[in-house]
Amino acid sequence: MKRTHYSTQITPGMDKGTVTITGWVHEIRDLGGIAFLVVRDREGLAQVTLFKKAMEQEVLDTVKGLSRESVVSVTGTIQKMAQAPNGYEVIPKGITVLSHAASPLPMDTTGKVDADLDTRLDARFMDTRRPRTQAIFRIRHIVLRCIREFLSKDGFVEITTPKVVATATEGGTALFPITYFEREAFLNQSPQLFKQLMMSGGLDRVYEIAPIFRAEEHDTRRHLNEASSIDIEASFIDQKDVMAILENLVNHVYNEVAEIGAKYLETLGVELEIPELPFKRITYDKAINIAGANGEDLEWGDDLSTEAEHIIGKNVGEHYFIVDWPTKIKPFYAMPYEDKPELCKAFDMMHPRMELSSGAQRVHNYDLLKTRIEEQGLNPDGFEFYLNAFRYGMPPHSGWGLGTERLLMTMLGIENIREVVLFPRDRRRLSP
Numbered sequence: 001m002k003r004t005h006y007s008t009q010i011t012p013g014m015d016k017g018t019v020t021i022t023g024w025v026h027e028i029r030d031l032g033g034i035a036f037l038v039v040r041d042r043e044g045l046a047q048v049t050l051f052k053k054a055m056e057q058e059v060l061d062t063v064k065g066l067s068r069e070s071v072v073s074v075t076g077t078i079q080k081m082a083q084a085p086n087g088y089e090v091i092p093k094g095i096t097v098l099s100h101a102a103s104p105l106p107m108d109t110t111g112k113v114d115a116d117l118d119t120r121l122d123a124r125f126m127d128t129r130r131p132r133t134q135a136i137f138r139i140r141h142i143v144l145r146c147i148r149e150f151l152s153k154d155g156f157v158e159i160t161t162p163k164v165v166a167t168a169t170e171g172g173t174a175l176f177p178i179t180y181f182e183r184e185a186f187l188n189q190s191p192q193l194f195k196q197l198m199m200s201g202g203l204d205r206v207y208e209i210a211p212i213f214r215a216e217e218h219d220t221r222r223h224l225n226e227a228s229s230i231d232i233e234a235s236f237i238d239q240k241d242v243m244a245i246l247e248n249l250v251n252h253v254y255n256e257v258a259e260i261g262a263k264y265l266e267t268l269g270v271e272l273e274i275p276e277l278p279f280k281r282i283t284y285d286k287a288i289n290i291a292g293a294n295g296e297d298l299e300w301g302d303d304l305s306t307e308a309e310h311i312i313g314k315n316v317g318e319h320y321f322i323v324d325w326p327t328k329i330k331p332f333y334a335m336p337y338e339d340k341p342e343l344c345k346a347f348d349m350m351h352p353r354m355e356l357s358s359g360a361q362r363v364h365n366y367d368l369l370k371t372r373i374e375e376q377g378l379n380p381d382g383f384e385f386y387l388n389a390f391r392y393g394m395p396p397h398s399g400w401g402l403g404t405e406r407l408l409m410t411m412l413g414i415e416n417i418r419e420v421v422l423f424p425r426d427r428r429r430l431s432p
């Protein structure tokens with residue numbers, strides 16, 4: 001039962017060696033005197049060849065009773081075979097069925113029959129057996145790993161903040177209420193307030209990669225109700241500094257995926273275009289002018305519509321920042337410019353298709369922050385635990401949040417965000 005090699009670790013040069021492979025029955029082809037059993041593991045395919053005359057009856061009987069997607073372990077000798085996957089075949093000495101798969105299967109795994117997304121998500125355990133889906137999640141792993149490495153190297157400390165909270169981050173809307181003993185609580189929509197607390201807390205540079213919950217009823221291809229956010233916060237630096245961290249990080253992730261994930265990119269048929277540094281910067285004013293010149297009229301102070309994002313994205317054509325936003329449409333914690341308080345030191349980082357990240361230098365002055373909370377129509381009483389940290393020595397600080405799924409879907413040219421999360425939560429989907 002113990003595997004000695006993944007299918008791709010075996011090479012033709014291991015001719016006559018003995019191996020044990022494990023995996024799922026991908027295909028069985030019976031050609032009379034000879035039968036082929038193709039076994040699939042995480043890494044690829046291996047062909048097991050049975051010359052019926054030379055085989056023990058027991059092995060033949062086992063293969064006869066096999067259904068597709070059953071789990072098997074095959075011990076045998078390697079034989080060079082140019083036409084087989086990876087240039088070898090396994091001549092079995094013994095085959096053990098570890099788990100029998102019922103039929104019919106909920107979906108096809110060979111890539112011959114297309115299943116729609118809903119069917120695939122319902123049978124996600126089977127969908128991830130497909131090389132294409134597997135490739136997406138292997139790249140997701142590379143992305144997350146290299147973000148952790150990048151930020152750790154840059155002095156960021158990984159933190160974990162609560163997902164069950166008493167107060168909204170940015171107001172009462174778009175929250176999932178839950179029952180917390182005899183009280184009402186909420187699923188957190190962002191780690192914003194907590195990562196800022198840790199600036200007062202002296203950790204200096206922090207990051208978190210964790211779920212965020214948004215109760216918006218949107219049913220789009222770029223929104224989830226539970227998403228995974230990459231968040232950073234850093235003291236004694238301004239919005240320009242964290243923008244530089246962000247663009248360097250994105251560029252680095254693309255480079256790493258292109259190198260380490262080459263095999264998966266090939267499976268997906270994706271040729272990565274590495275976004276060039278530095279990303280373009282355009283102001284909010286310029287952004288709405290571009291939208292207006294192309295038929296999407298916006299008033300100064302409007303948030304960018306989806307249509308406007310598309311128009312501007314097409315116009316710019318690569319990753320870019322929108323800077324200097326109207327203070328009134330950014331959250332209370334974004335720092336207004338001292339000499340022009342109707343504008344704030346906030347930015348969005350955009351892919352031509354959609355927003356990937358929002359960030360800002362934050363307000364670190366207690367009085368100003370309290371005023372800003374009130375100006376946004378919120379009650380400072382609900383923010384006491386947060387405001388308190390600003391009364392006892394809060395350094396100036398800045399940060400951003402970057403959507404893991406949006407980073408992945410734009411990188412891989414994937415249309416629907418549900419493709420890049422194992423078990424998406426949306427308006428209709430709560431299971432699996």
Ligand code: ATP
Pocket residue numbers: 214222223224225226227228229355356357358401402403404405406
């Ligand atoms: P949008 O306007 O595109 O809905 P947002 O401005 O509400 O996004 P932020 O609160 O700025 O989102 O969150 C920071 C980042 O987190 C976003 O840029 C995005 O990448 C990601 N994100 C936010 N909400 C969602 C969601 N519902 N589904 C997937 N990713 C999200």
Ligand code: MG
Pocket residue numbers: 348355357358
């Ligand atoms: Mg945003």
